[in-house]
Amino acid sequence: MGRATSDAEAGSDPGAGSGADAGTGGTAGAGGAGVGAHAPPPAPAPPGDAAGLGRPRALAFVTPALVLILVFLVFPALWTIYLGVTDYRLTGIAAVEPRVVGLDNYGRAVGDERFHTSLWLTLQFVLGSAVIGQAGLGFAIAWVTRGRGRTLRGLVEGLVMLAWILPGSVVAFLWIALLDRDGGTLNALLDTPGAAWLLDHPMLSVIVFNVWRGTAFSMMLYSAALQSVPPSHLETARLAGASTWQQLRDVVFPHIRGHALTNLLLISLWTFNDFTPFLLTAGGPEGRSEVLAVYILNVAVRGGELGYGAAISFLILLINLIVALFYLRMLRERRTAAPAEPVAGGGR
Amino acid sequence: MTAIPATGPSLSKRARGLLPYLGIAACALWCLAPFYWMVISAFRRPQDQFDNTVVPVRWSLENFTAVFSGGNAFGRALLNSLVVAGTTTLLTLLVGVVTAYALARLSFPFKNAVLGIIIATTMFPGVSQLVPLLKLFTGIGWINTYQAMVVPSLGFALPLSVWLLTTFFRQLPFELEQAAMVDGCTRGQAFRRIIVPLAAPGVFTTAIITFIAAWNEYLIALSMVNEKDMQTATVAISKFTGISGFDQPFGTQMAAGVIVTVPLVIVVLIFQRRIVAGLTAGGVK
Numbered sequence: 021m022g023r024a025t026s027d028a029e030a031g032s033d034p035g036a037g038s039g040a041d042a043g044t045g046g047t048a049g050a051g052g053a054g055v056g057a058h059a060p061p062p063a064p065a066p067p068g069d070a071a072g073l074g075r076p077r078a079l080a081f082v083t084p085a086l087v088l089i090l091v092f093l094v095f096p097a098l099w100t101i102y103l104g105v106t107d108y109r110l111t112g113i114a115a116v117e118p119r120v121v122g123l124d125n126y127g128r129a130v131g132d133e134r135f136h137t138s139l140w141l142t143l144q145f146v147l148g149s150a151v152i153g154q155a156g157l158g159f160a161i162a163w164v165t166r167g168r169g170r171t172l173r174g175l176v177e178g179l180v181m182l183a184w185i186l187p188g189s190v191v192a193f194l195w196i197a198l199l200d201r202d203g204g205t206l207n208a209l210l211d212t213p214g215a216a217w218l219l220d221h222p223m224l225s226v227i228v229f230n231v232w233r234g235t236a237f238s239m240m241l242y243s244a245a246l247q248s249v250p251p252s253h254l255e256t257a258r259l260a261g262a263s264t265w266q267q268l269r270d271v272v273f274p275h276i277r278g279h280a281l282t283n284l285l286l287i288s289l290w291t292f293n294d295f296t297p298f299l300l301t302a303g304g305p306e307g308r309s310e311v312l313a314v315y316i317l318n319v320a321v322r323g324g325e326l327g328y329g330a331a332i333s334f335l336i337l338l339i340n341l342i343v344a345l346f347y348l349r350m351l352r353e354r355r356t357a358a359p360a361e362p363v364a365g366g367g368r
Numbered sequence: 369m370t371a372i373p374a375t376g377p378s379l380s381k382r383a384r385g386l387l388p389y390l391g392i393a394a395c396a397l398w399c400l401a402p403f404y405w406m407v408i409s410a411f412r413r414p415q416d417q418f419d420n421t422v423v424p425v426r427w428s429l430e431n432f433t434a435v436f437s438g439g440n441a442f443g444r445a446l447l448n449s450l451v452v453a454g455t456t457t458l459l460t461l462l463v464g465v466v467t468a469y470a471l472a473r474l475s476f477p478f479k480n481a482v483l484g485i486i487i488a489t490t491m492f493p494g495v496s497q498l499v500p501l502l503k504l505f506t507g508i509g510w511i512n513t514y515q516a517m518v519v520p521s522l523g524f525a526l527p528l529s530v531w532l533l534t535t536f537f538r539q540l541p542f543e544l545e546q547a548a549m550v551d552g553c554t555r556g557q558a559f560r561r562i563i564v565p566l567a568a569p570g571v572f573t574t575a576i577i578t579f580i581a582a583w584n585e586y587l588i589a590l591s592m593v594n595e596k597d598m599q600t601a602t603v604a605i606s607k608f609t610g611i612s613g614f615d616q617p618f619g620t621q622m623a624a625g626v627i628v629t630v631p632l633v634i635v636v637l638i639f640q641r642r643i644v645a646g647l648t649a650g651g652v653k
Contacts, residue, residue, distance in 0.1 A: 085526055092501070183399050
């Protein structure tokens with residue numbers, strides 16, 4: 021099962037990942053030596069250097085991307101660590117000459133009631149909207165549409181994707197209009213005039229919103245994963261009288277375990293760092309929907325306390341790291357044979 | 369866990385067969401309803417904006433005119449979005465293709481370290497980059513410039529693009545280049561004439577995904593720019609003032625939302641299979 025590929029386009033690629041890396045140690049040098057010469061019939065390139073570009077040029081190829089990533093992703097992350105131990109502010113004296121205050125910011129966070137609330141809300145947000153909502157609903161749709169006609173699947177896929185590609189600021193206003201107290205569509209539909217959803221149930225609104233918005237990715241991933249479950253296994257299970265739940269537990273889940281974990285890892289991290297709830301409720305009322313990403317924005321940009329904001333940012337980075345390690349560990353437990361390649365994802 | 373309810377034996381087989389379709393229909397409705405509401409609200413008259421009829425009582429284009437009226441400067445914002453997203457996509461592809469090709473085809477020291485760094489950075493929370501980037505750009509005078517929006521987007525888009533493109537390049541057999549070179553191509557020609565055309569679908573998918581992400585970017589665009597003339601569309605929408613200047617201009621915002629999303633919807637409808645394939649390839653592998 022290890023590296024079951026996803027779909028037709030990726031299907032022709034069994035284990036290519038390791039092919040490029042394997043056994044190149046000795047041959048790389050030979051490939052590098054032959055680069056300068058422009059001899060017309062080149063000897064077949066060694067496996068590690070099929071394009072015959074050689075080491076210096078290969079490095080030159082990779083450098084621009086690395087520099088960009090280092091300067092605009094890694095360096096800011098490191099700087100966050102430094103800023104986190106200063107009293108740097110957006111305005112005032114501390115904006116010009118920030119003082120190093122050691123671990124004061126972290127001490128403050130540990131004692132900050134607002135930070136605790138925010139952490140707890142983020143946990144609800146991730147569990148409720150990502151793990152239960154997006155992954156659950158995404159799997160349900162993928163399971164129900166599996167094996168149906170191409171048109172139907174395409175249609176459902178397209179609709180779910182629609183919610184996913186719309187700009188956050190647009191969908192936020194859409195939902196504000198939908199949930200509005202006086203003119204809101206939901207109140208008209210449910211016949212509950214005057215129910216202020218965003219004020220009375222801010223966290224619930226934000227969670228439902230995020231489920232609506234983010235289900236597409238899980239659905240697409242599970243759809244692809246379900247194709248790797250051999251139909252004959254399901255057929256056998258069904259003939260043996262297994263219920264749907266038994267089929268899922270004993271046939272499907274063992275097959276898609278890797279995909280499920282990958283998906284959970286990605287959507288957990290995305291949801292954790294998602295700041296779209298800000299557009300819906302701005303963290304209010306009274307901080308009752310202030311998830312960590314919104315908290316940072318409120319503290320750092322709106323409150324001007326960049327140093328404290330940076331310290332919280334670093335804490336978020338650490339939490340992300342822990343979450344990622346946890347999932348990757350679970351992945352590795354099963355995939356000891358295949359190189360446990362982590363995954364990339366999109367759609368921040 | 370699934371949408372299929374526990375169906376008791378009392379249900380007829382026919383009803384059981386229908387249930388999944390009902391589920392699918394409910395789901396489609398759930399996905400479509402807010403979007404439908406946006407389009408419909410955009411076409412209402414401003415004075416009817418809180419109506420709850422399924423179809424506008426009176427259709428009107430007033431909201432669309434309001435979007436482009438004086439104070440909102442939405443045309444300029446659209447142009448800004450196009451410049452920022454377009455530049456980001458082009459640069460991402462340029463840098464990404466070269467990097468991915470090297471990663472997929474060549475061996476060099478620290479290759480795995482390079483891959484590791486690229487993967488690790490996809491997990492960085494965008495918000496945590498905000499403070500240092502703000503400080504950096506204030507320091508070098510980049511506030512209210514295009515590059516202040518393009519370069520961070522580039523940084524965020526690159527890891528995913530490199531990853532996707534590497535996957536695509538690895539699917540092309542090495543023998544292709546070798547055969548081309550045996551036939552007299554130089555290495556550069558082999559890359560340009562054989563690999564680039566073959567990888568075009570992958571490059572294209574990456575382009576679409578990058579463009580959508582850049583087009584929708586909000587946090588950086590909001591923080592790095594405070595001049596109205598440099599706002600991107602997503603930021604501009606959130607700062608709209610109504611026709612009267614006081615009320616929440618839902619109608620205008622919805623109309624602007626329609627304008628911003630129509631290009632995306634068209635792209636998605638046309639290239640749906642591609643996008644799905646690209647995303648799942650990136651996510652599953």
